[in-house]
Amino acid sequence: GENVEQHPSTLSVQxxxxxxxxxxxxxxxxxxxxxxxxxxxxxxxxxxDIRSNVGEKKDQRIAVTLNKTAKHFSLHITxxxxxxxxxxxxxxxxxxxxxxxxxTFGGGTRVLVKP
Amino acid sequence: xxGVSQSPRYKVAKRGQDVALRCDPISGHVxxxxxxxxxxxxxxxxxxxxxxxxxxxSGLPSDRxxxxxxxxxxxxxxIQxxxxxxxxxxxxxxxxxxGQAVNSPLHFGNGTRLTVT
Numbered sequence: 488g489e490n491v492e493q494h495p496s497t498l499s500v501q502x503x504x505x506x507x508x509x510x511x512x513x514x515x516x517x518x519x520x521x522x523x524x525x526x527x528x529x530x531x532x533x534x535x536d537i538r539s540n541v542g543e544k545k546d547q548r549i550a551v552t553l554n555k556t557a558k559h560f561s562l563h564i565t566x567x568x569x570x571x572x573x574x575x576x577x578x579x580x581x582x583x584x585x586x587x588x589x590x591t592f593g594g595g596t597r598v599l600v601k602p
Numbered sequence: 603x604x605g606v607s608q609s610p611r612y613k614v615a616k617r618g619q620d621v622a623l624r625c626d627p628i629s630g631h632v633x634x635x636x637x638x639x640x641x642x643x644x645x646x647x648x649x650x651x652x653x654x655x656x657x658x659x660s661g662l663p664s665d666r667x668x669x670x671x672x673x674x675x676x677x678x679x680x681i682q683x684x685x686x687x688x689x690x691x692x693x694x695x696x697x698x699x700x701g702q703a704v705n706s707p708l709h710f711g712n713g714t715r716l717t718v719t
Binding site for chain 2: 491493521528529530531532536576578587589590591592593594595
């Protein structure tokens with residue numbers, strides 16, 4: 488099955504600096520890569536996603552890049568703010584309708600933005 | 603409702619007790635997933651429903667775990683004879699359409715935190 492590795496496990500940045508989180512996946516058939524933000528006591532919330540026919544996608548201060556050949560994708564947060572502090576998860580899924588295109592998650596990155 | 607609703611938010615069970623966790627997906631959402639999230643880890647897939655049909659239960663860790671969605675809306679995850687290793691947050695998620703339809707993201711509830719003592 489699919490395996491998603493995520494690094495680093497913790498990341499501390501100064502407010503205003505950039506944060507980068509990297510993930511690798513194992514199954515070349517995977518074609519959908521969302522990123523979720525999880526705050527304490529809450530469920531994961533989708534912040535951005537990318538499909539395999541696109542190499543990069545931006546939404547204000549966040550961007551995601553995908554390298555299909557190397558099977559890795561990254562989340563970039565620019566101009567970090569204290570409210571960006573949370574746990575971030577990458578995920579991957581492949582077009583397997585019988586399984587609902589279930590997501591396989593990475594282990595998470597705890598991001599702390601210091602004011 | 604506005605989002606995926608799960609109840610109870612917290613559940614404490616003594617080892618050996620049975621528990622039932624409820625999920626109310628977003629109205630009209632066809633796909634429903636259950637995930638298990640251990641402390642400090644990413645969510646792990648348990649099972650998937652498309653309407654009332656359970657199409658994938660490959661992630662259920664043992665036959666003590668059972669899920670149902672009889673009318674294609676509300677779903678219940680039942681755990682029989684709970685063990686300490688069952689302690690985790692159980693997340694429910696729903697999606698409007700089956701598959702990866704464009705503009706059909708997966709929405710998660712806030713989960714039920716189960717503690718088995």
